Amino acid sequence: MGRALIVYTTRTQETLQIGDLIAEGIRFSGQEAVVCDVKDIKKAEDLEGYDAYVFGSPTYHGEMLQPMKTFLFLAEKADLANKIGGAFGAHGWSTEAQERIYQTMKTVFKMAMVSGPLLLKSASLGGGLQMAQDYGRDIAKKIA
Numbered sequence: 001m002g003r004a005l006i007v008y009t010t011r012t013q014e015t016l017q018i019g020d021l022i023a024e025g026i027r028f029s030g031q032e033a034v035v036c037d038v039k040d041i042k043k044a045e046d047l048e049g050y051d052a053y054v055f056g057s058p059t060y061h062g063e064m065l066q067p068m069k070t071f072l073f074l075a076e077k078a079d080l081a082n083k084i085g086g087a088f089g090a091h092g093w094s095t096e097a098q099e100r101i102y103q104t105m106k107t108v109f110k111m112a113m114v115s116g117p118l119l120l121k122s123a124s125l126g127g128g129l130q131m132a133q134d135y136g137r138d139i140a141k142k143i144a
Helices: 014-028 066-075 096-108 128-143
Strands: 003-008 032-037 052-056 084-090 118-120
Touching: 003 014, 003 084, 003 128, 014 032, 014 052, 014 084, 014 118, 014 128, 052 066, 052 096, 052 128, 066 096, 084 096, 084 128, 118 128
Parallel strands: 003 032, 003 052, 052 084, 084 118
Antiparallel strands: none
């Protein structure tokens, strides 16, 4: 059984809800998923032991939240090359955070990314629940 770590930061709990749904999709596929607040990751060693990593932050005023920026510098010290990756987060009218997280994981960390970040305004709008679970299933397929 493969293991996925979903690390998020949130302002209104929307990004957490999306992360939980991604975890459900991973679990539905028979893999293990751990959801963790970015504040609980203190050192690069905390990222060891997973086959896939999914990082999420909402976009707020065109940026990802500061805790995710800080976390990405820490994650750069972990050996994530060739690990499976994905990015997500809630947004209002723009998706800069999700795109920047995804591109950092792909180009800086050299991860094996699923196709594109998950871009949702909310888990409860426009089929968001299904889209988030399907994103988790896509992660799980790459693990298997």
